[in-house]
Amino acid sequence: MFSLQDKHLAEEIVSRIQKEDVRLRFMHVCGTHQDTLMKSGLDSVLQSCGVTIGQGPGCPVCVTTPREIEEILVLARKRKTIATFGDMIRVPGETASLQQLKADGCDVRTVYSIDDAVQLAEKNPTKEVVFMAVGFETTAPTTASVLLRDPPLNFSVLSCHRVIPPALHALLEMGEIKIDGFIEPGHVSTIIGLQPYESLSSIYHIPQVVAGFEPLDLLMAVWMLVRQVKKGDATVENEYTRAVKPEGNIKAQQAMNKVFTQADVKWRGFPVLPKSGLLLRKKYETYDARKKYEDELREIKEKEFPDPVGCLCGEVLRGLISSRDCPLFGGQCTPDSPVGPCMVSVEGSCTIEYRYAKKK
Amino acid sequence: MCLAIPGKIVSLDATKQFATVDYGGGTHRQANVTLVEVRLGDYVLVHAGFAIQVIEENEAKETLKLFRQMLAFQGEG
Numbered sequence: 215m216f217s218l219q220d221k222h223l224a225e226e227i228v229s230r231i232q233k234e235d236v237r238l239r240f241m242h243v244c245g246t247h248q249d250t251l252m253k254s255g256l257d258s259v260l261q262s263c264g265v266t267i268g269q270g271p272g273c274p275v276c277v278t279t280p281r282e283i284e285e286i287l288v289l290a291r292k293r294k295t296i297a298t299f300g301d302m303i304r305v306p307g308e309t310a311s312l313q314q315l316k317a318d319g320c321d322v323r324t325v326y327s328i329d330d331a332v333q334l335a336e337k338n339p340t341k342e343v344v345f346m347a348v349g350f351e352t353t354a355p356t357t358a359s360v361l362l363r364d365p366p367l368n369f370s371v372l373s374c375h376r377v378i379p380p381a382l383h384a385l386l387e388m389g390e391i392k393i394d395g396f397i398e399p400g401h402v403s404t405i406i407g408l409q410p411y412e413s414l415s416s417i418y419h420i421p422q423v424v425a426g427f428e429p430l431d432l433l434m435a436v437w438m439l440v441r442q443v444k445k446g447d448a449t450v451e452n453e454y455t456r457a458v459k460p461e462g463n464i465k466a467q468q469a470m471n472k473v474f475t476q477a478d479v480k481w482r483g484f485p486v487l488p489k490s491g492l493l494l495r496k497k498y499e500t501y502d503a504r505k506k507y508e509d510e511l512r513e514i515k516e517k518e519f520p521d522p523v524g525c526l527c528g529e530v531l532r533g534l535i536s537s538r539d540c541p542l543f544g545g546q547c548t549p550d551s552p553v554g555p556c557m558v559s560v561e562g563s564c565t566i567e568y569r570y571a572k573k574k
Numbered sequence: 575m576c577l578a579i580p581g582k583i584v585s586l587d588a589t590k591q592f593a594t595v596d597y598g599g600g601t602h603r604q605a606n607v608t609l610v611e612v613r614l615g616d617y618v619l620v621h622a623g624f625a626i627q628v629i630e631e632n633e634a635k636e637t638l639k640l641f642r643q644m645l646a647f648q649g650e651g
Contacts, residue, residue, distance in 0.1 A: 217634060218637060218638065220638055220641075223641060223642065223645075227641075230645065244576055245576070246576055274576075326622065327606070327622050327623025327624065328623070329606055349576075350576060352576045352578070352621050352622075352626065355609050355626070356606070356609070356622050356623070356624040359609055359624065363591075399576060400576075401576040401577075401578045401626065402576060404619065404626055404627045405626060427577075430638075434641055434644075455633075455637065455640070456629055456630065456633030456634060456637050457578075457619055457627055457629055457633075459627075463609065463610065465609055465610065466626065469608075469609060561576075
């Protein structure tokens with residue numbers, strides 16, 4: 215019912231793109247898009263049509279900084295109960311990952327939803343439960359919704375939420391690589407709508423298409439971008455009309471605005487990006503793990519945490535190299551023994567590349 | 575992580591904060607519906623345990639129709 219399949223239509227779109235005879239490089243910022251491209255084989259089909267598509271910083275776990283990882287590791291060692299999404303647990307810190315601390319006896323739980331973490335706090339009033347909140351605009355409203363409903367006071371949030379548009383601005387501002395168009399993330403856009411992308415098109419004259427996650431969605435998005443390039447247009451188009459309304463989800467936006475304030479934060483592989491992070495407003499500081507455990511976190515306040523030695527996740531996240539260009543890829547760094555987060559997360563381009571390269 | 579799965583709301587709890595969502599194939603799971611305005615029978619996209627948008631049942635069909643129209647239009651242009 216929700217599946218978007220039409221073989222003849224797909225063939226038609228491919229032949230249209232081919233006829234345009236282009237040499238273009240587009241970027242998407244979503245691991246789920248990358249997964250669709252690789253799983254369906256569309257990446258090579260499009261390459262043969264002259265269109266290369268790379269993954270930018272579209273993996274929330276991957277752009278989480280070494281400092282944020284150390285913050286949660288410190289709290290785990292200080293006997294807090296840590297709850298977070300599955301991928302986060304395996305990201306290596308300076309000396310260990312949450313998973314390794316769990317094996318050493320620390321209390322680390324994988325949750326499917328922030329609601330599970332709140333329930334954990336409700337059922338265990340003597341435990342201090344810290345939820346490491348990772349994710350872009352798709353996930354941030356879920357954290358906001360929970361904090362708006364007065365969760366128990368033994369629950370707190372280490373917010374590592376980030377918003378996508380500032381990272382897109384940074385990529386174009388830095389100008390390290392040529393990008394002919396952006397395929398914008400469908401589910402982030404379900405929340406934020408189309409307006410937040412518009413300044414990118416007007417400042418940098420870049421075509422953008424919000425896309426869904428089926429192969430046909432991505433093919434159509436590429437064709438729409440190619441048409442824009444050919445016509446010299448630079449607008450924000452919506453391919454994913456079945457889930458993305460131009461205004462987005464206003465209720466979710468309101469929840470986010472009530473709870474979070476946009477702050478300048480660093481992303482892995484990027485410098486500090488203005489207004490790119492979502493930190494808890496003062497009103498919610500009772501639930502802000504960074505305030506609540508300020509004393510515990512003081513030991514790492516002045517410390518620098520560099521990226522792992524030899525790891526090129528930063529270059530991968532900025533789209534400068536593909537995963538297999540990293541000397542560690544598939545040798546020293548594999549999903550079983552990851553060096554950087556792009557090899558940990560199911561949304562990381564290194565994991566995705568590794569998974570499908572093995573099947574080829 | 576930005577994966578979202580469509581499903582149908584088959585029951586709503588008294589607080590209207592949680593719903594049971596049918597994902598097909600016998601899979602039912604509870605979802606938080608505080609970020610959307612929903613009624614029984616609505617289809618929603620669910621991400622990390624939260625419904626993030628209400629979607630129309632026949633939207634996929636409509637999308638295909640729209641694509642065909644766009645291609646025909648562009649083809650003539």
